[in-house]
Amino acid sequence: LLTDKSGPASLPAEDISANSNGPKQDSLFDDDPEDLFAEATEEVSLDSPEREVLLSDGPSPAITPITPPTSVITPKTCSDPFLLTLYSCFLKIEEEEGGDSFDMHISVSDPEKVGDGMNAYMAYKVTTKTSMSLFKTDEFSVKRRFSDFLGLHSKLASKYLHIGYIVPPAPEKSIVGMTKVKVGKEDQSSNEFVEKRRSALERYLMRTVKHPILLKDPDVLQFLESSELPRAVSTQALSSAGLLRMVNKAADAVNKMTIKMNESDAWFEEKQQHFENLDVQLRKLHASVESLVCHRKELSVNTAQFAKSAAMLGNSEDHTALSRALSQLAEVEEKIDQLHQDQANADFYLFSELLGDYVRLITAVKGVFDHRMKTWQKWQDSQLLLQKKREAEAKLQFTNKPDKLQQAKDEIKELEGKVQQGERDFEQISKTIRKEVSRFEKERVKDFKMIIIKYLESLVQTQQQLIKYWDAFLPEAKAIS
């Protein structure tokens, strides 16, 4: 369970006007009193007294082990003292940061093929577990298909993006992947595709409901609760690829603007640059990790092939003890190939997908900044128009056309309203974006921290298993005589 304690209410009020160099928002983060470890700089060794506190059987409530939603390696019979410490640390963090803990868990499961041929589709079970009063029951499930998710995203995007909310993008469409599934190929690659999509849909929903505004949106509630959902049509421009196209178009429009926006608010300039850099680096990292996944899978396959070859060699060997040792070697390598496969999954589902999600999320963030530009542009345009109308009105004063004069005055009244609205909209979106970015950055740090810890666990487990396997093999090798 990932804790969420942020939300507009928890942020201090401040004067954020378009013309002020607003306060640096980053400091909000470091001073957050709820982040227990923000100030901790001392390294705590495993033997330190603090550790005793964490491990004490004292008055802490009953601890149940965490089963993280996207875990592919779970510690079954974990006897490792270090890992146990780790888990108890986790739980302490959860408790202590609690109070306002995010008590909602959505799982996407049980993919089921419905129909046949090219009209077939995958139906997923979406289960929500929560004690929030927002919902009628504690636990409920519905069946949804991929286009339903896309439909939800398109509705949220159209409602919230243009006023500055970072709406989490939906998972990517994949024609190749889906065709394989439709055609009925029950092989490993189509199974992997379904699992990849299932996991992505789950993460998408969790990110969406963790957003305090989006959670309360009626479309979201309907998506989670109602058994029947109207088919989403024209999901074409709704995918994140479509969003990216929109963003790029907006960026082009900005470049073509005759009046360049005077970015007197350094915060926005700095943040935009920050997200640009982040985008480049995350894409690069994502590419490297994808390469790692690929090579680890290769290693797994090669190890399996070697295992088979070693087994054949063992059969062929006429020296009895050596033959047995070679067969044992083959067995060890077979187990190791499974280890590599599991590690590749962890590489992918924990590390690679996290990066992919954030690359897409940052596209959404960039989109929100662009909407602010557009809002400013709209405001400026109405101001320009107002000025023109005023000049025209002034000229009309000297002519004898009372009707036209009145019309001009009416138009000016209307435009003044528009200008005021434009200014309010711009202020509002700027304010919203500041909050959203702050929330986003917090989530990002937490997300990364959590996932990286899980990923490191997976690495540790792999290494420990390796030690076990080779330890078991060693006496066999020594037995050759």
Add this chain to the structure above:
Amino acid sequence: YTFKSVVPHGNSRDTMRSVSVDLNHDASLLIDIPDALCERDKVKFTVHTKTTLSSFQKPEFSVPRQHEDFIWLHDTLVETEDYAGLIIPPAPPKPDFESPREKMHKLGEGEATMTKDEYTKMKQELEAEYLAVFKKTVQVHEVFLQRLSSHPTLSKDRNFQIFLEYDQDLSVRRKNAKEMFGGFFKNMVKSADEVLISGIKEVDDFFEQEKTFLLDYYSKIKDSTAKAEKMTRAHKNIADDYIHVSATLNSLSADDSTANKKHLEKLADLFEKLRKVEGRVASDQELKLTELLRYYMRDIQAAKDLLYRRARALADYENSNKALDKARLKSKDIPQAEEHQQHCLQKFDKLSESGKKELTSFKGRRVVAFRKNLIEMAELEIKHAKVSSTLQPTCVRLFVYS
């Protein structure tokens, strides 16, 4: 890319020596390759000999030799009739820098897309690979000579002595040898090999078993060698990926002004350490497993060659019998036919006797070498996994408490 280096590798001798155990212990003839020079992929080995034998002019001396000289020596041994009943140690393979050279070229092309740190580390990895290829080739040439020096018969070979002692360029001799044998004999041997061995009617149980075993074992070990090589390559690829991941994490950390900064730095550091471990896993696996399999694959080929020669001798003997029968029928040239038949029989018997000894001791050698290498490989894998498994907890602790 030119790689110039004189590398004394005395202390790393043991790594390759374990492939073939118990060499170079006889003080009467000690051989080693204490250093080598690599220039434009051409390697010049310094062959150093220490001997108490009177057949040599000096008690200690060194000569420069090229790979082609080793091949010349090997080929003359193979083509010496007297050694037909021996397993001739396999010729060392040609030094092959193709793989690191190609990678270095690709690296140069991709330099612009990497950070300076990344490029430096990749270059380091490649230079290490170059060095590893270099060390391997030196060792494999050394082992070849040491096999010869520890063999009771081969160590006394005249050409072997010339190889060790002759302080001039051997290229003249090499050319002569090529002209004499034309190389066609070797090619013929290779192609007729399998057919003749499997086709011959075996009279001796021992050789029948050996034949079946060696033919089958050869194809299996050849396959295992190839598969082990692929495993090692995958490990190396992962090590390279870790370099890129570490470098990008460092870039992210540099740009980050949040609490994430420290996390990213530590993670980058972890991946850097992991890639070193992964690199060592790859090279240890290569040395203990892939090289072991590759060496014995070649050795088994040499054993098969022995079987071939014996099969040839048997065929010759059978033909001489037929010729003798024919001569008796025609009452013509009987003494010559009888003499020829006797000669063939003697040759065949000698080959069989010698072959049996060689093949038996070969098996013993093989088992000992496998045992040693498999133990060492398992121990190294455990060592590396232990190192790795302590790296991550340290990093995690820093994450949790920072």
